[in-house]
Amino acid sequence: MSTDTQEPLWEVFIRSKRGLSHNHVGSLHAADAEMALRNARDVYTRRLEGVSIWVVPSSVITASSPDEKDSFFDPAADKAYRHPTFYSIPKEVQQL
Amino acid sequence: MTVVVADAAAVYTLRLADDSLVLSHRLAQWSSLAPTLEDDIALTNIALDLLGQARGMYARTAELDGTGRSEDDYAFLRDEREFVNCLLVEQENGDFAMTIVRQLLCSTFQLAQWQALTQSTDEQVAAIAAKAVKESTYHRDHATDWTMRLGDGTDESHQRMEMALATLFPYVTELFEVDDVTRDVVARGVAPDPAILGLEWEAYIDKVLGAATLQRPEGTWTPTGGRRGLHTEPFGYMVAEMQHLHRSHPGVIW
Numbered sequence: 001m002s003t004d005t006q007e008p009l010w011e012v013f014i015r016s017k018r019g020l021s022h023n024h025v026g027s028l029h030a031a032d033a034e035m036a037l038r039n040a041r042d043v044y045t046r047r048l049e050g051v052s053i054w055v056v057p058s059s060v061i062t063a064s065s066p067d068e069k070d071s072f073f074d075p076a077a078d079k080a081y082r083h084p085t086f087y088s089i090p091k092e093v094q095q096l
Numbered sequence: 097m098t099v100v101v102a103d104a105a106a107v108y109t110l111r112l113a114d115d116s117l118v119l120s121h122r123l124a125q126w127s128s129l130a131p132t133l134e135d136d137i138a139l140t141n142i143a144l145d146l147l148g149q150a151r152g153m154y155a156r157t158a159e160l161d162g163t164g165r166s167e168d169d170y171a172f173l174r175d176e177r178e179f180v181n182c183l184l185v186e187q188e189n190g191d192f193a194m195t196i197v198r199q200l201l202c203s204t205f206q207l208a209q210w211q212a213l214t215q216s217t218d219e220q221v222a223a224i225a226a227k228a229v230k231e232s233t234y235h236r237d238h239a240t241d242w243t244m245r246l247g248d249g250t251d252e253s254h255q256r257m258e259m260a261l262a263t264l265f266p267y268v269t270e271l272f273e274v275d276d277v278t279r280d281v282v283a284r285g286v287a288p289d290p291a292i293l294g295l296e297w298e299a300y301i302d303k304v305l306g307a308a309t310l311q312r313p314e315g316t317w318t319p320t321g322g323r324r325g326l327h328t329e330p331f332g333y334m335v336a337e338m339q340h341l342h343r344s345h346p347g348v349i350w
Contacts, residue, residue: 028133028134029133030134031245034241035245038237038241039134039135039138042141043133046137046141
């Protein structure tokens, strides 16, 4: 099958039972959002992975370019002080 | 192998088990062949749900008929004529439209049946039904969704759905057939009245077909016999394929 006969691509995000946020788990093809949701249920939650699903058309995602990797990410490499490792966290604070 | 019939309830649960097993096997035959990867997984997911329902019902049957047979005994060591599934579930997969129509007709029937069986006087049957309701709800949603898309889709998909309806609708009458077994289990509160299931089934099917711009085929012939072990020709081939491994390697596990 050539790619142009395929249905649009969707990105799938699943929130697990104990998870606090939806995580990207993969992608799939579907004609519309409703079918994408159904397909996501069948493809990605067969082993009790989740309690909530988001699907997003892949076409609406704007991604950073690999060419910009150096200027985007390297400047953060030598700034260890941005990590909050110099604070002691009280035990009562959860999910930080 | 001799068939021991302890009471009507055992025959009834065997029918439920065989319906689920045979439909499960038909859907499993789509494995690696479905139109898209996504629906390949969807159909085999449904097959696995049905297999679980069949296992529960075979276990209950073994208690009711007093034979203590294993699930494998029922699935792999009975001959074609000993299966008491309805004819609809054994019909060949055909094209995707045929499979979807079969799913719509079967899952609508099974869901209504499982819902009613949650009130069964047989507590084990009621417990299996409670779990199966959730599964069959999804099966019916899946079939409904595809029926709308294909019925109200392109000229070709609409035409294929019409052909599938014309082919499969005759087998529906058997689902709501009344015989000595159903009379007995209905009287004892083990099973729901087929006539009431039939009304529920019709109401839902008419609604979906209407929304999908499809028509219910006009009255035709009404084949029957599955509940007495008289099956359609393709079923023998299916049973042979399904049982081959177990019969070639008795008791094989992996």
